[in-house]
Amino acid sequence: MDIDLRSDTLTRPTPAMHEAMMSAKVGDDMFGEDPTVAALEEKAARMFGRDAALYCASGTMTNQIGIRLHCQIQDEVICHKYSHIYLYESGGIMANAGASVRLLEGDRGLITAKDVEAAIQPDDIHSPVSRLVSLENTMNKGGGSCYDMDEIWAIRETCHEHGLALHLDGARLFNALVAKGQNAKEYGEVFDTISICLSKGLGAPVGSLLIGGHDDIKRARRIRKVMGGAWRQAGYIAAAGLYALEHHIERLVEDHNKAKEMAKVLRGLNYVEEVLPCETNILIFKLTDKYTNSTFLNKLAENGILAFGFGPQLIRFVTHYDFTDDHLTKTIEVLKKL
Numbered sequence: 378m379d380i381d382l383r384s385d386t387l388t389r390p391t392p393a394m395h396e397a398m399m400s401a402k403v404g405d406d407m408f409g410e411d412p413t414v415a416a417l418e419e420k421a422a423r424m425f426g427r428d429a430a431l432y433c434a435s436g437t438m439t440n441q442i443g444i445r446l447h448c449q450i451q452d453e454v455i456c457h458k459y460s461h462i463y464l465y466e467s468g469g470i471m472a473n474a475g476a477s478v479r480l481l482e483g484d485r486g487l488i489t490a491k492d493v494e495a496a497i498q499p500d501d502i503h504s505p506v507s508r509l510v511s512l513e514n515t516m517n518k519g520g521g522s523c524y525d526m527d528e529i530w531a532i533r534e535t536c537h538e539h540g541l542a543l544h545l546d547g548a549r550l551f552n553a554l555v556a557k558g559q560n561a562k563e564y565g566e567v568f569d570t571i572s573i574c575l576s577k578g579l580g581a582p583v584g585s586l587l588i589g590g591h592d593d594i595k596r597a598r599r600i601r602k603v604m605g606g607a608w609r610q611a612g613y614i615a616a617a618g619l620y621a622l623e624h625h626i627e628r629l630v631e632d633h634n635k636a637k638e639m640a641k642v643l644r645g646l647n648y649v650e651e652v653l654p655c656e657t658n659i660l661i662f663k664l665t666d667k668y669t670n671s672t673f674l675n676k677l678a679e680n681g682i683l684a685f686g687f688g689p690q691l692i693r694f695v696t697h698y699d700f701t702d703d704h705l706t707k708t709i710e711v712l713k714k715l
């Protein structure tokens with residue numbers, strides 16, 4: 378089988394996860410009767426010190442429900458220009474909430490309280506109404522970059538002063554928590570709503586959670602329904618998510634170490650112009666003109682390694698549960714001989 382560095386979404390359930398799925402107790406979740414879904418939602422809420430959580434099919438759904446909760450037509454979402462919610466959710470900010478978007482520049486996808494302050498619209502009928510700030514952590518297009526807690530608190534302060542809500546796209550939040558030694562409960566304190574993905578580095582086959590206050594999550598359930606996202610015996614997949622939250626968080630450091638090891642090797646190679654700082658499981662590097670994206674990716678593929686182009690001369694590697702120590706050794710050998 379190929380070595381697959383295209384994404385951390387490609388993992389299959391481990392035998393132990395599979396076992397947890399097969400033995401899950403299930404019921405009709407639209408009747409509020411699936412005990413495994415309920416257990417997953419309760420565990421996630423407790424981890425973040427919040428009232429409630431809602432299990433959904435995807436991170437796009439949890440982000441979009443979060444945005445809908447906070448925004449209505451004529452409102453505006455403030456976020457980095459490379460945010461997943463803007464670039465990769467099929468125009469959902471407009472389609473689901475009818476909201477406008479204010480895109481910020483920022484270092485490796487991270488924005489600051491100062492950037493936010495400067496982007497807030499005046500109270501004037503000509504302008505959309507600034508309503509929500511959305512952060513992404515880790516930042517995918519920023520190469521898995523992570524926020525410092527101090528900056529997040531400063532952004533929270535700015536939001537408070539101006540009556541804005543604060544949402545987190547935490548598709549890879551656990552990578553950030555592990556890399557920075559941060560604490561989930563502090564995130565629960567600072568954000569109004571948090572989206573986390575179980576199907577990225579945590580290795581579950583399906584699912585994301587929206588975490589927040591009681592009233593918000595109650596409304597979120599209704600919004601999920603109108604999106605066609607209420608479901609029945611979802612406990613079979615929720616069991617995989619529960620297993621992942623219990624067993625697959627601390628091990629993320631192994632993925633980070635593998636990415637950093639490849640970063641070190643790449644820095645010494647003549648066909649690499651630049652390697653972005655590597656903090657977590659995403660590694661982005663820039664090729665010299667020896668290769669184009671496609672000639673480089675073809676060479677890798679000939680050697681049984683899959684990866685993605687991520688912009689002009691930019692290649693992305695993502696490490697994950699199924700990228701083993703042997704895969705790392707083989708990949709480094711191949712990189713050195715190209």
Ligand SMILES: *Cc1c(COP(=O)(O)O)cnc(C)c1O
Pocket residue numbers: 434435436437438440461462513517546548549574577585
């Ligand atoms: C994967 C991802 C999401 C959610 O994507 P789905 O494919 O809808 O689950 C959201 N934000 C970021 C940064 C992501 O990488």
